[in-house]
Amino acid sequence: MKKSIFLIGSLMAFYQVAAQKKDSIGQNRLDEVIVTASRSPEIVKKTASTVHIINKKEIAEQALISPDLSNILAYKVPGLAFGNNLVSNRGQTMRGRSVLVMIDGIPQSSPLRNNDREIRSIDPSVLERVEVVKGATSIYGNGAEGGIINYITQKSTSGKPFSGRTVLGFTSHDLFNNKMFKSDGGAGYRVSQSFFGKVGKLDYLVNGTFTQNGVKIDGEGLVQNPRYGLGETAVSNAFAKIGYDLNDNNRLEAMYNYYSSLQDSKYILDLGKYGERPSIGKLGEREGVKEGTRYNHNGYFKYINKNIFRNTTLNTTLYFQDFYTIYDYRNAPRWKTGGQSAILEKKYGFRADFNTEFGKDKGLKGSLTYGADLLNEKTSQPLVDGRIWVPEMNMLAIAPFVQGKLFLTDDLTVKAGLRWDKMSVKVPDYTTLPSNKDVPFNVQGGRLNYSNLSYNVGVSYVAFDFFQPFTSYSRGFNIYDLGRVLRDAKSNVLNEINTDPVVIDNYEIGFNSKIGQYIDFSASYFYNYSKLGADLVSVNGFWTPLRAPQYINGVELALNVYPTQGLTIGTNYTYQEGKVDVKNDNSYEKYLSGLRIAPARLNSFVKWSDKAQKLQLGVYHMYSFKRDKFEPALTGKYDEGEGPVKSFNLFNFQGSYKVNQLMTVGLGIENVFNTSYFTPTSMYTARDAEYVRGNGRYYTVSLNFNY
Secondary structure, eight states: OHHHHHHHHHHHHHHHHHTSOOOOOOOOTTOOEESTTTSSOEEGGGSSSOEEEEEHHHHHHHHHHOOOHHHHHHHHOTTBOOOOSBSOOTTOOBTTBOOEEEETTEEOOOSSSOOSOSSSSSOGGGEEEEEEEESOOSSSOTTOSSEEEEEEEOOOOOOSSOEEEEEEEEEESOTTSGGGGSSSSOOEEEEEEEEEEEETTEEEEEEEEEEEOOOOBBTTSOBBOOTTBSTTEEEEEEEEEEEEESSSSEEEEEEEEEEEEEEOOSEEEEOOBTTTBOOEEEEOOOOSSOEEEEEEEEEEEEEEEEEEETTEEEEEEEEEEEEEEEEEEEOTTSSTTOEEEEEEEEEEEEEEEEEEEEOSSSSSEEEEEEEEEEEEEEEEEEBTTSOEEEEEEEEEEEEEEEEEEEESSSSEEEEEEEEEEEEEEEEOOEEOOOOTTSOOOEEBOEEEEEEEEEEEEEEEEOSBTTBEEEEEEEEEEEOOOHHHHHHTOOSSBGGGSOOOOEEEEEEEEEEEEEETTTEEEEEEEEEEEETTOOEEEEETTEEEEEOOOEEEEEEEEEEEEEEETTEEEEEEEEEEEEEEOTTSSSOOOEEOOTTTOOOOEEEEEEEEEOTTSOEEEEEEEEEEOOBOOOOOOTTSOOOTTOOOBOOEEEEEEEEEEEOSSSEEEEEEEESTTOOOOBOHHHHHHOOSTTOOBOBOOEEEEEEEEEO
């Protein structure tokens, strides 16, 4: 009831403001256009939700410091948890909930078995921009309970038949010591080559990027624990996009992207002690095969018609994803004989979006986006030796949707939409693969059916540049990591296992502000609730879902100041907290674990460029606050996921100089002051093996050639 009053009151406030006179400040800093929020082109300030865009230039600046997309997003996106410095992005939630990651609309996240690899699923060298939409959404359905990260890939914008770009990079933790040229293992390199152009009606872009990471060193000069680490990994990315304009209204486009990230380390775990000394790497022979993502294939074939019938555009996409990743080797008692698990995913999908505009000439203006999503996904988690931990789950899904925008005035926009998801998951008969302490279950397979109606409504008012408020409600849902539930089954009948989806009610109110030519400010408050949530808790060393009511709320603030030409100063602050009703008595006495709730964070930056746009410099700061909400158990140890998180400061630097029209040199410094710190993940996880420090100081020198 309170939430309904909240929304109605917000709407009434907007209509009262609408009666006032419009401010005429003429700036366009919030007028960027995105497609992710409503599946049709839309101005950011009219989306009625919190949106962040990381453009190509910003991606390149951050990639010079580190090409790790997890870190790039953590520094640029308020509300997204700090990266864990591992190949896994487990715990990197958005506003405390899982996020749907896409590449050009192709889902990388899986509701059937979360692979925790989706944020690092493509190389930043081929990205045009990243569109981030906060909060649960019914626009894309299953999996987007915390928001959406959509990687938009590049296409050729050159009018020439042939152009190219070559980028060479060298990274070292000891740049100014002659040891950098010796085989101490700390150095790495990066090579990226692009060719692009336009010939008649045909445009093309191809890119190949290879990165070899050296050994990762912490602020104390110690080799980091290689388990799930990013050290000594070889990252490969191959990309191609070809477009053909049939005429002014019709276009065909095809894209393919291959990504892999494999670790081949000469180090093994030297076990530390949580709270006392870090786990580090020592020389030794590793068991098992190379771990990491063997391959991630993504591709689409797209047809676009800008006028299929009156005032209507059509965008159809036929897409696929083929993914295979391998985890580290685990000895007994995880499984009776130890082993390595892997996740395999295959997706085939079709998406059709119609967008009809009405009232252009006279009357009430608006637009209607409608269509359907079709998806077939097959996911399993076997061991490398052939044993089955999670059987192959085969999902068929269909989802018709409709999203409408009504422009009551030029400045007052109302949005609303519906989406109906119908899914069926076929599970074969299987036998659980227990540890030494458990008894195997022969589970009778069958078919799990899900049906969900999601809906959303939002209002934005943009008459005043200095105050552009919005409010929204959206219902989202997620089949929470079905494979994790099935592999821990304690029943021999499929339908007796609790596989109910997570349904989230998300509320948000906020505003954007442009104050003259010098200041941008935005603020938002969010609240989300799920009657049957899912939080991971550790049971005998295994992460298992806790199903109980839960809520999360928080605030996000962002400020950018432009005091003079070429100079930008910015800062943003994020705070969130959440509780779970373990007793199911409306008490909400227990805080959500660190896997869900990130500590508050303050990010700041200063960027400057000269008038000729030759020299560009940037300093980036992150302050991660502490979060200490749990008491240790009677044994004196913290439960996993509930360890205290201490605060820390980090500074990064990036600069570039354009020598001429063809060549640019760059320098990036990660962790400028060589701060010795533990990542939030290593602190809240409270496991000896995962108590690992973050990166020490790293230098990257790059040469960029355009021709």
